[in-house]
Amino acid sequence: MAKKSDLGVTPLSEDVSAWYNELVFKAELADRGPAKGTMVIRPYGYRVWELLQSQLDQRFKDTGHVNASFPLFIPESYLKREAEHVEGFSPELAVVTHAGGKELEEPLVVRPTSETIIGEMYSKWISSYRDLPILINQWANVVRWELRPRVFLRTTEFLWQEGHTAHASKDEAMEETLRMFDVYAEFARNVAAIPMVQGEKTPGERFAGAVATFSIEGMMRDGKALQSGTSHYLGTNFAKAFDISFQDENNELQLAHTTSWGMSTRMIGAVILAHGDDQGLVLPPRLAPIQVVIVPIGRGEQAEGPRAKAHELAAQLAEAGVRAHVDDRDASPGFKFNDWELKGVPLRVELGPRDLEAGHVLMAQRIGELDDKGRAVKDTLGFDEFVAAVPDRLDVYHELLLERARTFRDEHSAPVDDFDAFEAQVAVGFACALHCGEASCEDDIKAATAATPRCIPVDGDAEEGACVRCGKASAYGKRVVFARAY
Amino acid sequence: MAKKSDLGVTPLSEDVSAWYNELVFKAELADRGPAKGTMVIRPYGYRVWELLQSQLDQRFKDTGHVNASFPLFIPESYLKREAEHVEGFSPELAVVTHAGGKELEEPLVVRPTSETIIGEMYSKWISSYRDLPILINQWANVVRWELRPRVFLRTTEFLWQEGHTAHASKDEAMEETLRMFDVYAEFARNVAAIPMVQGEKTPGERFAGAVATFSIEGMMRDGKALQSGTSHYLGTNFAKAFDISFQDENNELQLAHTTSWGMSTRMIGAVILAHGDDQGLVLPPRLAPIQVVIVPIGRGEQAEGPRAKAHELAAQLAEAGVRAHVDDRDASPGFKFNDWELKGVPLRVELGPRDLEAGHVLMAQRIGELDDKGRAVKDTLGFDEFVAAVPDRLDVYHELLLERARTFRDEHSAPVDDFDAFEAQVAVGFACALHCGEASCEDDIKAATAATPRCIPVDGDAEEGACVRCGKASAYGKRVVFARAY
Ligand SMILES: [Zn+2]
Ligand SMILES: [Zn+2]
Numbered sequence: 001m002a003k004k005s006d007l008g009v010t011p012l013s014e015d016v017s018a019w020y021n022e023l024v025f026k027a028e029l030a031d032r033g034p035a036k037g038t039m040v041i042r043p044y045g046y047r048v049w050e051l052l053q054s055q056l057d058q059r060f061k062d063t064g065h066v067n068a069s070f071p072l073f074i075p076e077s078y079l080k081r082e083a084e085h086v087e088g089f090s091p092e093l094a095v096v097t098h099a100g101g102k103e104l105e106e107p108l109v110v111r112p113t114s115e116t117i118i119g120e121m122y123s124k125w126i127s128s129y130r131d132l133p134i135l136i137n138q139w140a141n142v143v144r145w146e147l148r149p150r151v152f153l154r155t156t157e158f159l160w161q162e163g164h165t166a167h168a169s170k171d172e173a174m175e176e177t178l179r180m181f182d183v184y185a186e187f188a189r190n191v192a193a194i195p196m197v198q199g200e201k202t203p204g205e206r207f208a209g210a211v212a213t214f215s216i217e218g219m220m221r222d223g224k225a226l227q228s229g230t231s232h233y234l235g236t237n238f239a240k241a242f243d244i245s246f247q248d249e250n251n252e253l254q255l256a257h258t259t260s261w262g263m264s265t266r267m268i269g270a271v272i273l274a275h276g277d278d279q280g281l282v283l284p285p286r287l288a289p290i291q292v293v294i295v296p297i298g299r300g301e302q303a304e305g306p307r308a309k310a311h312e313l314a315a316q317l318a319e320a321g322v323r324a325h326v327d328d329r330d331a332s333p334g335f336k337f338n339d340w341e342l343k344g345v346p347l348r349v350e351l352g353p354r355d356l357e358a359g360h361v362l363m364a365q366r367i368g369e370l371d372d373k374g375r376a377v378k379d380t381l382g383f384d385e386f387v388a389a390v391p392d393r394l395d396v397y398h399e400l401l402l403e404r405a406r407t408f409r410d411e412h413s414a415p416v417d418d419f420d421a422f423e424a425q426v427a428v429g430f431a432c433a434l435h436c437g438e439a440s441c442e443d444d445i446k447a448a449t450a451a452t453p454r455c456i457p458v459d460g461d462a463e464e465g466a467c468v469r470c471g472k473a474s475a476y477g478k479r480v481v482f483a484r485a486y
Numbered sequence: 487m488a489k490k491s492d493l494g495v496t497p498l499s500e501d502v503s504a505w506y507n508e509l510v511f512k513a514e515l516a517d518r519g520p521a522k523g524t525m526v527i528r529p530y531g532y533r534v535w536e537l538l539q540s541q542l543d544q545r546f547k548d549t550g551h552v553n554a555s556f557p558l559f560i561p562e563s564y565l566k567r568e569a570e571h572v573e574g575f576s577p578e579l580a581v582v583t584h585a586g587g588k589e590l591e592e593p594l595v596v597r598p599t600s601e602t603i604i605g606e607m608y609s610k611w612i613s614s615y616r617d618l619p620i621l622i623n624q625w626a627n628v629v630r631w632e633l634r635p636r637v638f639l640r641t642t643e644f645l646w647q648e649g650h651t652a653h654a655s656k657d658e659a660m661e662e663t664l665r666m667f668d669v670y671a672e673f674a675r676n677v678a679a680i681p682m683v684q685g686e687k688t689p690g691e692r693f694a695g696a697v698a699t700f701s702i703e704g705m706m707r708d709g710k711a712l713q714s715g716t717s718h719y720l721g722t723n724f725a726k727a728f729d730i731s732f733q734d735e736n737n738e739l740q741l742a743h744t745t746s747w748g749m750s751t752r753m754i755g756a757v758i759l760a761h762g763d764d765q766g767l768v769l770p771p772r773l774a775p776i777q778v779v780i781v782p783i784g785r786g787e788q789a790e791g792p793r794a795k796a797h798e799l800a801a802q803l804a805e806a807g808v809r810a811h812v813d814d815r816d817a818s819p820g821f822k823f824n825d826w827e828l829k830g831v832p833l834r835v836e837l838g839p840r841d842l843e844a845g846h847v848l849m850a851q852r853i854g855e856l857d858d859k860g861r862a863v864k865d866t867l868g869f870d871e872f873v874a875a876v877p878d879r880l881d882v883y884h885e886l887l888l889e890r891a892r893t894f895r896d897e898h899s900a901p902v903d904d905f906d907a908f909e910a911q912v913a914v915g916f917a918c919a920l921h922c923g924e925a926s927c928e929d930d931i932k933a934a935t936a937a938t939p940r941c942i943p944v945d946g947d948a949e950e951g952a953c954v955r956c957g958k959a960s961a962y963g964k965r966v967v968f969a970r971a972y
Contacts, residue, residue, distance in 0.1 A: 031607065031610070031611075033556070033557035033559075033603070034557070034560070034561050034564065034603065034606055035557060035559040035560070035561055035594050038557035038558075038559060039557070040554065040555065040556050040557065040607055041554055041555040042554055043552035043553065043554045043622060046552070046553050046554045046555055047552070047553070049555075050553060066529035066532070066533070067529065067532050067533070067536060068526065068527055068528055068529045068532045069526065069527040069532055069535075069645060070519070070526050071519035071520070071521060071524035071525070071526065071643055072524075072558075072596075072627055072629070072643050073519075073521040073524060073580075073629075073642075073643065074520070074521070075520050075521055078520070090587070091586065091587055092586065093585070093586075093587075094559075094582045094584070094585040094586075094594075095582060095583070095584040095585065096580045096581060096582050096583075096596065097581070097582075097583045097584060098580070098581040098583060098593075099579070099580040099581065099631045099642075100577065100578065100579075100580075100631035100633065101576070101577055101579075107584075108521050108580075110558075110582065110596070117519070117520065120520055121517065121526055124517070125517075136529060140627075141558055141626075141627065143558070143559075145585045145586035147586065156559075156585075157557055157558050157559065159555060
């Protein structure tokens with residue numbers, strides 16, 4: 001068993017898996033639910049989700065989308081209408097067979113995703129080209145039965161958003177697919193501070209029923225990939241299955257082209273695994289429930305002044321739009337510092353009686369410069385200076401995390417041209433390799449290394465050659481990113 | 487069959503039920519889902535829910551609550567731990583018996599409400615008085631099987647929030663129960679423009695498992711009551727069933743006192759039924775997706791100027807925090823005016839080429855003064871004057887709706903002292919009557935008149951006397967509000 005740190009959490013540097021499993025509970029992000037594979041998102045974790053939600057939702061609205069709500073229960077027969085779709089989702093379905101004290105005539109599936117039920121409604125709502133495009137998103141819970149559940153990463157029930165759009169032409173639908181793909185990558189970069197590899201999935205990794213699937217793939221601290229959002233061009237597959245058709249401008253009946261795209265509570269797992277360290281969580285400031293924690297120091301009567309000032313400063317920060325918190329619990333400063341470090345708060349501020357007298361605070365960053373004893377360097381800032389400086393410091397801190405993640409990713413990514421190099425590379429990160437494009441060869445690589453093709457990067461250079469595994473001619477016209485994945 | 491208006495909707499004044507059923511679809515608030523009793527909330531209706539959500543959530547945060555997310559699936563055995571609770575909810579449960587291709591060892595209930603699963607988690611999280619109070623809310627979907635579903639009012643699945651709190655003492659828990667009860671009433675008044683009757687439920691109408699239930703009851707346009715939010719003091723019932731106990735300051739083991747409180751998408755039904763009229767929806771401005779619609783008038787080239795100016799004005803309004811929309815669809819002004827009237831937009835603005843030249847707009851209110859031909863009076867406002875006036879006009883309009891609803895309610899409420907008067911009164915509104923408090927007498931009244939005790943109003947005067955139905959001595963020390971209810 002790995003040695004636990006003072007925090008009661010196995011260090012990340014020793015065992016990423018144990019670190020993750022212990023940290024999500026210890027930091028009170030989540031807990032296990034009673035039913036197998038379900039999770040409780042605790043207030044600290046849910047606040048991360050709310051911050052993610054509001055900032056992502058704003059991007060959806062800015063790109064012309066509106067929200068709606070579709071039913072949780074889907075008649076079983078609907079799933080069967082799109083052949084690939086049902087094949088992909090059948091093993092994961094939860095089914096309601098009894099309700100209101102009776103057995104149902106037709107079982108109801110708890111939605112694993114909503115293409116089918118939304119397809120049915122779009123068929124009703126769309127009759128003319130004037131009804132298009134339809135640009136709808138929904139924030140919802142979905143259920144996919146998990147045999148090996150992991151909090152945030154793979155849970156039987158999870159929260160997500162699913163966009164579903166219908167268009168008059170392939171070009172328009174593809175444009176939408178790529179637009180939302182870019183929205184996800186931009187969001188991951190500018191909100192979660194994760195630089196994503198953007199690319200198209202190989203046929204074997206596509207969404208069940210899609211013509212093309214695009215994904216954003218983040219690199220975690222152990223070099224594994226985590227798929228953090230997907231955008232699908234569904235062609236006319238669901239339009240055929242659900243009769244989503246319209247009269248075009250020439251009065252001819254056409255099938256609509258549809259898309260779907262989703263991001264889920266998995267993204268919280270990505271944030272934990274992309275930024276964390278031995279001391280615990282490292283939260284990007286735009287998703288941090290608490291951006292600045294102020295710890296007043298002093299005992300008894302001596303504590304009064306610092307505490308009052310701390311609350312005054314927190315109120316000023318709140319007015320400037322900063323999420324500030326005063327920790328005036330009855331506990332030692334050392335305990336508090338460790339606790340907020342574990343919880344990943346970006347900026348930590350100390351304020352003792354002597355600081356109060358001197359009119360300043362001491363501020364340390366969760367990640368930043370260290371002194372020669374390996375401790376965080378503290379900046380001394382006058383009160384007004386401090387309040388004025390925080391918003392900018394948070395932005396700088398965001399860039400620091402993003403840059404750190406980018407450097408880490410680039411240092412753990414490499415082109416490889418033979419299978420020995422491939423095996424060594426996927427053990428530590430992303431391998432960029434030429435591949436023949438055959439499913440059996442993908443399976444073979446997976447069996448040998450546990451790595452799978454994550455995506456064909458959109459920004460990859462044109463290149464042809466021999467498959468890294470079987471030597472056949474390469475497909476795709478460029479290298480594919482392979483990695484072990486969550 | 488009732489005569490339909492020009493709008494294709496049966497007038498409210500002829501048949502409230504037909505009017506409601508037709509209007510929710512016609513105004514594109516909602517649609518029926520494929521599975522029995524489920525609904526699709528369409529973007530226009532969902533926007534109302536989002537506005538409700540954000541304003542209610544702010545009130546929860548302001549009173550110290552945090553959000554979290556608990557699982558959809560509850561092991562069947564949990565429901566059975568609180569005897570009254572399982573008795574109350576059993577007939578309405580939807581049950582998952584199969585998942586992941588197998589029959590489950592223990593069936594999972596789709597949550598009808600979350601006291602049980604949250605109780606289980608609180609038991610885990612609470613051990614000392616220092617862990618209390620816990621003040622958590624969740625926004626979620628719940629399922630209660632409905633035999634006679636009605637969009638927004640009674641659906642198999644609905645959206646709601648459910649607050650669940652745990653406290654060290656009865657006093658604290660009761661204070662919380664009443665605080666949230668007041669938050670609901672204040673929200674209904676100041677956001678939905680509905681003056682609620684606030685009161686405690688009689689024992690027969692209590693939440694299954696509660697010690698005391700408080701509700702807000704709105705009067706609809708047909709004189710019926712609609713229960714719009716409830717707040718429950720649960721005593722130690724769930725604490726006993728789920729072992730939510732803590733060490734108090736004297737190191738003695740105590741049971742926690744818990745509360746729960748909820749408001750749902752039913753509130754959208756209340757808004758429709760409390761304010762609507764023969765022309766369609768009448769939305770209170772703080773819940774209206776569109777607060778001001780600007781209709782540019784003119785054909786061909788003549789339309790260009792008004793349209794450009796309309797978008798300019800809408801942008802200025804948006805900057806002032808007003809939800810403004812320009813209707814530049816290719817349709818006649820008459821069609822547009824009817825459409826926005828049906829959709830309940832508070833302020834409607836016309837802008838034609840001559841108005842543009844004169845530098846003004848014509849503004850009409852959805853509800854307001856009428857000219858001698860029965861048409862809405864239009865105000866002429868200069869462009870700047872118009873932009874500056876709108877926020878205040880919306881507030882005045884809110885007060886107008888609230889006052890109108892209050893007058894309507896008061897005119898349709900009366901004290902009654904004999905059963906003939908009682909029957910006549912509940913046919914048109916609320917009857918305030920003395921009652922013996924016996925369940926069988928409540929049942930008898932319901933069988934005779936369809937009316938039920940809605941609540942014992944908190945602001946009722948002390949009064950004793952004979953039961954309006956059976957003549958026995960009155961209970962409760964004051965009059966009870968009876969009404970037919972949704
Ligand atoms: Zn190959
Ligand atoms: Zn009686």
